[in-house]
Amino acid sequence: MNKWHELKAADLKNFLSQLADKWQVWVPYRNDGKWEFAPYDERRELEFPGSVIHVSVKQLLFPKRRPLATYDEESTWSVKSVTPGEKPRIIMGLHPCDVAGISYMDKVFLRTEHKDALYEAERKRTVLVGMLCTEMEKTCHCTDRGLAPDSAQGMDVVFTRTEDGYLFQSLSEKGAPLLESEYLRATDDKPDKKEWPHGKYEIASPEEFMEMYDDGIWHELSDICLTCGICTYECPTCVCFLVADEKFKGKGERVTVWDSCQLQSYSRMAGGHDTRKTPASRVRNRTLDKFAYSHLRYGQISCTGCGRCVMVCPLKRSFPQLGTRVTERIRNKKKMTRDATAPAKED
């Protein structure tokens, strides 16, 4: 286990400015009341929130709109692929659920023989500096998803707030060079371990969810969902995209853009055949994808319990509630079968 290093609160900016000489440094800033990652600016006031950063880190590794290649319309397809960024980068202040989301994206983009070269390049140049949570928002439910607010899994460097500063620990080869700074001092101090409560969104097992495919509950749930797709855009593990060719003033560009399985055009084919025409079928697809398909594909469910979908849902019904409602139905069904098959009680 690597040693912890302490940093005095007064030295935080000096430390970050020093890092910014070698790396692009991204930290959380409050923008219009919402926390989001932005490039470090020493003139701005710096604070690391103790819980969820509202805008997911997803877009730093997998941008909303991603140019892949450009071409000249007049020419015969002289295609020029884009060159990915190479400058090393630090994203600082990630929480355990953010890192869990990145680990899921790695599975989607790097697992196959056809790796996503742009994602891979972004991932390679990025050092993940995570912060242990100090509190849970009322929307947080990572503890219902087998994660913990103080788990450092997947981080290159982990840090935590103390009364008068910060404690840092490097966890990977990639993270070690960050801590070679005169502002840091090795210490025997360690962050305190804490008990964390469960959230409000417990869910059944992937196998139990799979059994619900033909249940009527999807029609009931589609009555409380607009299928607007906002939860998919905010979700740290929703990475479905569209491949598009765009043409503007004689110049062409091939891009990927974020897409959502909640939108009607998502699965529609030429000729009009659509396998997910009804809102119920789309709500079912997303719910099962989060809690069952993802597990069957990658051995990891694709909900990190970050709670962003709870915050942004216009109907305030929110996506995890759908999972919870299905779970309730599963439990009730089981109870009914149990009651029906149980031997009658004696008087």
Next chain:
Amino acid sequence: MVNIELVPNPATIKEIIEESRDVKSFVLEYVEPKSMNARPGQFIEVSVQGYGEATFAVTRTAQSGKEFTISVKRIGHLTKILHRSAEGDIIGVRGPYGNSFPVSEWHGKSIVIIGGGIGLAPLRPVIDHIVEHRKEFGDLEIIFGARSPADILYKEDLKKWEQDKGVKLYTTIDVPFEGWNGRVGLVPVVVKDLAVKADDKIAVVCGPPIMIKFTVAALKELGWPHDRIYTTLEMKMQCGIGQCGRCNIGEKFICKDGPVFSLDQIPTYAL
């Protein structure tokens, strides 16, 4: 320079073949010397600059691996643009993607190919393979259904297969048509009429979703076991490599885990 899989390679349209009233075949060849090693059942992504990209089965590859063919039914945005293109035009191609028909596992067995309309396109390389490796397989039966005589594809191939002693070919059209003396009836009905026996055979089915559904039901009724019925499924696909998300049926991605499945590999709700 990184290799971005989703960026297409330029290919020239060498030849355009008018197959039927709304289907054209395009014989393609990469501009830069590069071969297309598609196995039967695999597909490619084809794009027209500035218009977009769509998925097509590779319906034939030349022995040299240089020339490869797709058949395109005029049905949507991109296919309309493709139909307007001319020989010599350059389009974008990437692939091949997906799994393929396990033809080498079928050695020694008789094969029944059942195609509906443009669904014959992904099956033609299977037929080509069997005809080229005649000794490796038992009998070959082909049941091909088209809407009308004007919708019949691959007329020269059909003629060749009809004359091949090792091939039994049944061509049918959906409804009676003046001047048509051949078989009339929907594919699933013809399958039942012919009472296609399962024995130790392999059935390979492709066509519009509704045709697949009823043909599979007919085969099941005739006692065919699920693991000897193969089909190639279609969903809206874009990336072709199991990442963009849209072509899933349950946990499976049609583009990566498929498009070829035996019936016992498909969740029951997919059909």
